[in-house]
Amino acid sequence: MKQTLEMLVELQRLEDELRDLRTAKAELEALERDNAEALEGFDAMLAEQAARIDETKAFCEEKEAEIKETEEANRRSRTRLSGITNQRELNALNKELETQRRLTQQRNEELLKLMEQLEAAQADYAKRKAERDELAEQMKALEAELAGRVEEKAALADQYTARRQELRGKLDRGLVSRFDRISKGRDGIAVADVVDGTCTGCRMQVPPQVFIRLQRMESLEQCQSCVRMLVWFAGVDGATAETSAGPADASAAEAAAE
Ligand SMILES: [Zn+2]
Incomplete structure (x- = not known):
């Protein structure tokens, strides 16, 4: 994944x-x-x-x-x-x-x-x-x-x-056509980054549990507001959940407290 x-x-x-x-x-x-x-x-x-x-x-x-x-x-x-x-x-x-x-x-x-x-x-x-x-x-x-x-x-x-x-x-063909479909309808942005628990595509807050899942990088999530695919770009760039503890991120805060 x-x-x-x-x-x-x-x-x-x-x-x-x-x-x-x-x-x-x-x-x-x-x-x-x-x-x-x-x-x-x-x-x-x-x-x-x-x-x-x-x-x-x-x-x-x-x-x-x-x-x-x-x-x-x-x-x-x-x-x-x-x-x-x-x-x-x-x-x-x-x-x-x-x-x-x-x-x-x-x-x-x-x-x-x-x-x-x-x-x-x-x-x-x-x-x-x-x-x-x-x-x-x-x-x-x-x-x-x-x-x-x-x-x-x-x-x-x-x-x-x-x-x-x-x-x-x-990439999976279904995923590519989904990418294209969203891209076409959303100004060429199919995959949105999530920063501080917010979808950068539409500026809407992502539910904390979704953000936690995103940081584990084990699932592909979708923004409930703009339907773009959500990925935690920082994770792709090598960050780990612990180093990026945000205020809305309960699990990361716990991890940091340990
Ligand atoms: Zn969004």
């Missing part, structure tokens, strides 16, 4: 490992997908910002060209100054020069405003780009960590699968 219990526990532990691998793989895929999506969103936002910066740059260039144009007109106007022959012409030219002066001033102010906008937008872009790159780094590190765990587990998967088949061949 003890050998059967040992094989059941080993089988359960293999199932746990293989399930962990599947879970870790799925987690990694989900993480990679979520990260890629988040970065895509970030990049789309940055691209929008970059487009606005380009637009502002184009406005600045336009404004500079306009200023040049006004300055050019101003220069031409001034050359006419020497050819002035009367007050009326002088007044008209002065008015023209004054208009050009105002226009130049106005356009220069507009240009200044645009350049301030551009500078602020570029600073904001640089800040967000740095945030994006930092986020990408953090994501990569997390992915690499999880991928490493997956790889570690995957390296052992073949070995685990082979050993699982071996154990299933050794």
